[in-house]
Amino acid sequence: PADVRAALADPSxxxxxxxxxxxxxxxxxxGxxxxxxxxRLEPGAISDPIRGGSAYYVLRMVDAQPGIQPPLSEVEKEVRTEMQRRAGDTALRSYLDDLRERGTVRLSPPGEAGG
Structure with a gap:
């Protein structure tokens, strides 16, 4: 594996x-x-070559641990904060899209300010 990577792989x-x-x-x-x-790999397993974007990957699962799902009471504040952040992002995106639809964009010549 390491010698094959050294001989054939592009540098990361x-x-x-x-x-x-x-x-x-x-x-x-x-990706x-x-x-x-x-x-889908079990610990110790090696994948067949997988195309991802413009590269091929051969993966080896070294180890895996199941995810931990904490009780909502422990993460409720963080979840609410994230939901508010996402709602704000969505509202801002919508507002900017609306401005782009209604507005006119005028480019100033290079070196001209304010205009």
């Missing part, structure tokens, strides 16, 4: 972190298809 632009990672973080690094394949 972003090094994949070592240690346990949640599925959302794996998706950030690899959706490799993440789905990774989540």
């Amino acid at each position: 632009i972003i090094p994949f972190p070592q240690g346990m990672l949640p599925p959302a973080k794996i998706r950030e690094y690899l 959706p298809s490799p993440t789905r394949a990774a989540l």
Whole structure:
């Protein structure tokens, strides 16, 4: 595995972190298809080559731990805060879309300010 990677693999632009990672973080690094394949692997298993974007991946599941779901009472404040943040983002996005539809955009020549 390490010798094959050294001989055939392109250098990684972003090094994949070592240690346990949640599925959302794996998706950030690899994309959706490799993440789905990774989540189906048992510890110790190696995947077939998986196309992800412009690359192919061969994944090895080192270890897996089931996710922990805390009681709502322990995370309720964080959940409410996140829901409010998302609602605010949605409202802002809608407002900006409305402004773009109704507004006229005028570009000033380079070097001209305020105009």
